[in-house]
Amino acid sequence: MIKTRDVIDPPAAKAHSAAPADVRAQPLIEVKGLFKRFGHTDILRGIDLSIAKSEVVCIIGPSGSGKSTLLRCIAGLETYDHGDVRIESELLGYVDRGGRRTRASTSELNRVRRNVGMVFQQFNLWPHMTVIGNVREALLRVRGMPNDKATAQAGRMLDMVGLSGKADAYPSKLSGGQQQRVAIARALAMEPHIMLFDEPTSALDPELVGEVLQVMKQLARDGMTMAVVTHEMGFAAQMADTVAFIDQGRIAVSGSPQHVFRRSENPRLKQFLQNYLDRNAFWSSDAREA
Amino acid sequence: MPHFNLSVIAANLPQIGAGFITTLGMWLASVLLGAVIGLVAALLQQIGGRGARAVIRVYIELFRGTPFLVQLFLLYYGGPSFGLTLTPVMAGVVSLALYGGAYFAEVFRGGFASVPRGHVEAAACLGLSRWQVICRIQLPQMLALILPALSNLTIVLSKETAVLSVVTVPELTFVLTGIGSATFAYVQTLLVLCVCYLALVELATYAGNWAETRVSRFLA
Numbered sequence: 236m237i238k239t240r241d242v243i244d245p246p247a248a249k250a251h252s253a254a255p256a257d258v259r260a261q262p263l264i265e266v267k268g269l270f271k272r273f274g275h276t277d278i279l280r281g282i283d284l285s286i287a288k289s290e291v292v293c294i295i296g297p298s299g300s301g302k303s304t305l306l307r308c309i310a311g312l313e314t315y316d317h318g319d320v321r322i323e324s325e326l327l328g329y330v331d332r333g334g335r336r337t338r339a340s341t342s343e344l345n346r347v348r349r350n351v352g353m354v355f356q357q358f359n360l361w362p363h364m365t366v367i368g369n370v371r372e373a374l375l376r377v378r379g380m381p382n383d384k385a386t387a388q389a390g391r392m393l394d395m396v397g398l399s400g401k402a403d404a405y406p407s408k409l410s411g412g413q414q415q416r417v418a419i420a421r422a423l424a425m426e427p428h429i430m431l432f433d434e435p436t437s438a439l440d441p442e443l444v445g446e447v448l449q450v451m452k453q454l455a456r457d458g459m460t461m462a463v464v465t466h467e468m469g470f471a472a473q474m475a476d477t478v479a480f481i482d483q484g485r486i487a488v489s490g491s492p493q494h495v496f497r498r499s500e501n502p503r504l505k506q507f508l509q510n511y512l513d514r515n516a517f518w519s520s521d522a523r524e525a
Numbered sequence: 526m527p528h529f530n531l532s533v534i535a536a537n538l539p540q541i542g543a544g545f546i547t548t549l550g551m552w553l554a555s556v557l558l559g560a561v562i563g564l565v566a567a568l569l570q571q572i573g574g575r576g577a578r579a580v581i582r583v584y585i586e587l588f589r590g591t592p593f594l595v596q597l598f599l600l601y602y603g604g605p606s607f608g609l610t611l612t613p614v615m616a617g618v619v620s621l622a623l624y625g626g627a628y629f630a631e632v633f634r635g636g637f638a639s640v641p642r643g644h645v646e647a648a649a650c651l652g653l654s655r656w657q658v659i660c661r662i663q664l665p666q667m668l669a670l671i672l673p674a675l676s677n678l679t680i681v682l683s684k685e686t687a688v689l690s691v692v693t694v695p696e697l698t699f700v701l702t703g704i705g706s707a708t709f710a711y712v713q714t715l716l717v718l719c720v721c722y723l724a725l726v727e728l729a730t731y732a733g734n735w736a737e738t739r740v741s742r743f744l745a
Contacts, residue, residue, distance in 0.1 A: 310650055312650070341649075342654070345649075349652055353646075357641070359643035359646065361644055363666045372653075373648075373651035373653060376653055376661065377652040425652070
């Protein structure tokens, strides 16, 4: 049985094609030689990745390969040991002064990542606030928006993810899929230039995955720049401009979905993908080649 | 029961009432001050440097590891030799607040630890400052979880106020045991004393339950 969610959207529906070369020259996110170690383990061992405006990058790889850590470095949630993470050409997390690098203050960190939105595997909604309260919190506290304006903007975001009816509910009353859509609305409320998704559907029951992917697909079609760590190969095959396969802290294979899913001869990647082939889970990557 | 009549109590009602007010005041003052001390200590453990954390750790260990009676004696009788002369009431409030603060600090520390890291990370990603994360995300959320522990500690401290009688704070225990030894009506005075503390504890329990139902609406 094919999982329906992977064949809902005809691949031609994607509005934007891969970004043209001149836009790629000024990446929104630029990661260079990123190196990160936890204790005695090297998690990231020299990652180079650049994400252009409106590009959708899907990061795949076995668990423990460092893909979530990479995303968390881009979000400013992890420190890193060597290399650069640049957001709209500004260095994230550190300040370079006269060849010496020091940790950036929280306010400097927040300034550089102000245009980055993050969605987590565990949703991380604040349970003591209503749905609308979650979405407008940063508008009130960070943007300093008056209450009526913030509420209106938060309401538009909820509308966008199809949850305006749940504005006054507490998160605990929502399904996992609904909670994740609220989390997406919360991140979108700050009008980010790029959205990071860290395994956004991995904590969901299978029948709830589709509604979250629908929202993400709509975002991609609207031209949002996205970096998505995912196990949803169907989503990657349909929506990604670039798929990056991370293995043991390095990007082992990177390229178009066709290239990564069909043409690569990398044995680790083939072995990794075999698990999904066995489960018949990225059926629709065929259609994209047509 | 020829020896059991409550006329002694009735005759000294104004004094007992004043003692009750004093106990109530000492209790509320030390709980409030202790909660502030505990919260500051827990915050310093959260965001302070290594030195601050070590100082807080030592404070908590010292005040939880020694009897309250000894701490009170040290402050009240030992204070003057360090140039610190306090009235009985002042010494009582300060020592009870410091004693309670060590326990409050542990309750708050547990509260901070109970808020999932992801909730803090989500707030940080949206640009909330460290202080905003504490006030808007961590404190309100942990409050629902630590309220039972807070009200329990508040109840424990209500009865610790009895210890303050040994430094002549004119609270309930001091007043009633005084009446008891003056009139030899020991049993009556001690029973009334128990009733008074029970009333205080019931009050605290009631307030705690009310707060719990109000704060935990969003849970479950």
